[in-house]
Structure formats: structure tokens, C-alpha cells
Amino acid sequence: MRASRLLSILLLLQTRGRLTARQLAETLEVSVRTIYRDVESLHAAGVPLYGDAGPAGGYQLLNGYRTRLTGLTSDEAEALFLAGMPGPAAELGLGAVVTAAQLKLQAALPAELRERAARIQERFHLDAHGWYYDGDQSPHLAPIADAVWNERVIQVCYRRWKEPTEVTRILEPYAVVLKGGKWYLVARGGEHVRTYRVHQVLNLTVLDRTFERPADFDLAAYWRSFLAEFRTRLYQGEATVRLSPPGLRRMGELMSTAVMDAVHETSTAPDEDGWVTAVVPIESLDHAQTEFMKLGALVEVLKPYELRERLEATARELAGLYLRS
Incomplete structure (x- = not known):
């Protein structure tokens, strides 16, 4: 110890x-x-x-003194190789750098640790992207990451969801974050630090200006706070639904953790057919309609009535489309 x-x-x-x-x-x-x-x-x-x-x-x-890596334990050496994610590193423009660093680390390790560390790469692979999404493809990710690293001010043309949809911003880029296969930029624009989707950056210019990143900026704390606020703003209403046993399982595959937590907390005892009733959060009527349509006849929406009426109307249109003589 x-x-x-x-x-x-x-x-x-x-x-x-x-x-x-x-x-x-x-x-x-x-x-x-x-x-x-x-x-x-x-x-x-x-x-x-x-x-x-x-x-x-x-x-x-003393300047120039360096300790060697022979003090690494086997568990520590294995963990270092397990932590590498070549896909995201390549997206940041660091694929070759990560490979070179791993080679140097392997060369510095004793033979026994080198063999154990190599075994990690043969048995474990970390994939940050989702099953149905291959991740963002943005030509601006690497230069944004470089601006973050070198504390360079950037000018971006950014596409947002509200009018005007395309805006120009001068930003001090603090960090980039990978979440669910999507890259986000954390940056200060004016008086506020905000989060921007890298995929929505249409044009990027690295300005000939630098900035000083605040020494007390805590990226992990900021991101936790951002996620908490995002989830609070995300769900603006709730729906009462009936779920069949297959629908309950399918919902767990398709919907968010917040929705499934609500199902577990509010669901009634199964009726004679095995269906349960639960109250779940929804983002909007439009979004909820799309999400519940994925479950087809495995779910019945009871409230709100406007959502139920939308699904009834869609069901009639589908029946008219597929039951034509």
C-alpha cells in the first residue's frame, strides 16, 4: 500500500x-x-x-527527472488498455496518436504485463455508439477539439431548432463530450456556458485569438447539472397507458430510462389478461404519438384524450390503407 x-x-x-x-x-x-x-x-x-x-x-x-512505468500493477496496465476507444479517438483526429501511445506503453511494460495487457484488447471492445445509430459524422469535430485543446476562439454558424434556425456565434470552447454516440461542445458565448451539438455546426472558423479557460471550471459537475436540467425540461407532460406483457418488454427496449422508471413506480397489478396500467412522462403530443406507435397494439393510451384521439385517427387511416378490397 x-x-x-x-x-x-x-x-x-x-x-x-x-x-x-x-x-x-x-x-x-x-x-x-x-x-x-x-x-x-x-x-x-x-x-x-x-x-x-x-x-x-x-x-x-528536478527538471528532467522521469519515473518509469515499471511500477504499474497488472490490473492497472490492463485498465489502461481497456480505457482506449479507437473509434471516438479517430473521430477527434487522435487515432494515430492513441495507437502510438499504446505501442510506447507496451514497449515500456515488462513482458508479463505486456502479455496480460494485450489480452485485454483481444477480449474486450468498447463501442460508444447505439444499436440503431452510428454516431455523428461532422467534419468540424477535429478542428473543434483542437481549438478546445489550444484555447482558441472559434466562430460557428449553428443550426438550432427555433427561429432563426441558423445563427452565428463567437465561442470560447471549453470541452467536447461524447454522449450516446453524439458529440457535444461545451463553450462560453457571451456571459453563459452552453452545450452545442457538434453535428449542428454548419461552418467553423478558428479565429486568431486565444482565451483563458477558467481554472475552476469542473467539466464533470457541469455535465451532471446539464443532464439534470435537460431531463427536467424534456418531459412536459404525462400519459396514462395500458401495457400488455410483450408491450412492457418492448417498451424497455425502445424508451428511455426515465419512462421505464415511471412504469416501475406507478404500474398497477396485472389484470386477468396480464396488462398493467402506468403513468409515464412524455415530451410532447407529437413525440409521444410517434413513440407509442412503435408499440402498435401492445399499448393502449388512456390519457390525455387528445393523444388517444390522434392514435385512433392514425389507426383508422392504417386500417383504411391495409383493408382496401
Whole structure:
């Protein structure tokens, strides 16, 4: 355990530069006194590590000192190879870079770990795209990612759902996020940080200006907040439905987690035919009509009445189309 912590201190200083004892302690979830003892041990082992006192002080490795990767455990080496997703990396323009990095990592590993890590790639494959969607194809993803990395201001022509549908925006790109096979850009435009669908960027110009990304911007926290707000805005109403046993199973394959959670929370006991009644969230009448039509006669909408009437009208049109003599 202590050997692993000593290696972690070295890698943290190697990757992040100067760090205080308190920062190291918080990262490694130990006491500051423990960090002091670990630093003494590293000194005794001949590691060129020095510290400065004062508000701007901290520990730092001598310039040029690098630790090797022989301290990796087998589980850690396997996890590194499992984390690579060649598809998304290639979409970002980093496919060759990821391949080169993996080759260098393989070369640095001892033979036993190299064999175990290679086995991971033979047995596991991570595919971020959905079953019925191959992901966004956007010629602007790679230059957007480059602008994010180099903190370059961009000008985009963006297609949105409301009028005017095409708008021009000057953005400071903070991050890109892959969600369900779709790429999103998190960027500041004016006073607000917003999320943009990369696929909806029609034109892109990288401007000859840079910006400073806020040091306190937490991408993971922003994304959690964005998803929570998105789900709140997404469902504007609810519908009461009856579901047959096959319909209940099929709904689980076609509809969102929020809809299925509502089914499990509100469904009644099955009637004599096995059907259950539940109250589920819906986005809009138009969207709900399309979604419930996918289930055909496996679902019956009871409320709202306007949605039920829409489905009845569609059913009559289908019957007239297919029952022509």
C-alpha cells in the first residue's frame, strides 16, 4: 500500500508539477503528516525531490527527472488498455496518436504485463455508439477539439431548432463530450456556458485569438447539472397507458430510462389478461404519438384524450390503407 502511494506521489508531481503537501494529502486521501514521511522516504531513496516553503511553495521534481512505468500493477496496465476507444479517438483526429501511445506503453511494460495487457484488447471492445445509430459524422469535430485543446476562439454558424434556425456565434470552447454516440461542445458565448451539438455546426472558423479557460471550471459537475436540467425540461407532460406483457418488454427496449422508471413506480397489478396500467412522462403530443406507435397494439393510451384521439385517427387511416378490397 505504501509503495503504491510513493509511486503515486512521483507520478502526480511528474504530471502536475509543483504540489503542496496538503494537495497531495487530499488527492491521496491521507494526512499531511503521512505525506511528510513519504517525502522523507523518497529523499532517502535518492529521488531528486525538493520543496519550498511559503504560500507559493510546494514539492517539485528536478527538471528532467522521469519515473518509469515499471511500477504499474497488472490490473492497472490492463485498465489502461481497456480505457482506449479507437473509434471516438479517430473521430477527434487522435487515432494515430492513441495507437502510438499504446505501442510506447507496451514497449515500456515488462513482458508479463505486456502479455496480460494485450489480452485485454483481444477480449474486450468498447463501442460508444447505439444499436440503431452510428454516431455523428461532422467534419468540424477535429478542428473543434483542437481549438478546445489550444484555447482558441472559434466562430460557428449553428443550426438550432427555433427561429432563426441558423445563427452565428463567437465561442470560447471549453470541452467536447461524447454522449450516446453524439458529440457535444461545451463553450462560453457571451456571459453563459452552453452545450452545442457538434453535428449542428454548419461552418467553423478558428479565429486568431486565444482565451483563458477558467481554472475552476469542473467539466464533470457541469455535465451532471446539464443532464439534470435537460431531463427536467424534456418531459412536459404525462400519459396514462395500458401495457400488455410483450408491450412492457418492448417498451424497455425502445424508451428511455426515465419512462421505464415511471412504469416501475406507478404500474398497477396485472389484470386477468396480464396488462398493467402506468403513468409515464412524455415530451410532447407529437413525440409521444410517434413513440407509442412503435408499440402498435401492445399499448393502449388512456390519457390525455387528445393523444388517444390522434392514435385512433392514425389507426383508422392504417386500417383504411391495409383493408382496401
